[in-house]
Amino acid sequence: MRRFESLEEFGALIGQTVASSDWITVTQERIDEFARATGDHQWIHVDPVRAAAGPFGATIAHGFLTLSLLPVMAESAIEFANVRMGVNYGLNKVRFPAPVPVGSRLRGHFKLTTFEPLEGGAQITMEVTMEREGSAKPVCVAESLSRRYV
Structure with missing residues (x-):
């Protein structure tokens, strides 16, 4: 965890990777809960037996x-x-360059790309690259916009 005492301190880091997240394990339970919440029950996500014979060898x-x-x-x-x-x-742009097999551990790396002061805060754009442990390719690259208010 990286702590910033002010938005201005953070905003001075444009162009830099400012932090990395903790690792998160993607379990079958999490995948199944997401399928229930979204209604996306495609077999490649929720049927371990069928997925074992599929292109990724697992869900x-x-x-x-x-x-x-x-x-x-x-x-x-x-x-x-x-x-x-x-x-x-x-979000401005999202790509999924590689799959996330069940049991994968993921973490995100956050690069500050723009910082725009707003009345009472700032708009922040970060390029987030999610890596999968042991994989050379990222599993997600997204340009994320948020607003922070003081």
């Missing part, structure tokens, strides 16, 4: 499940003092 996480881990990754990576609220403002 894989939904791409949107992988993306949905971004907030918990950010929470374990970055802390702001004196910020009363943060909100998700959206």
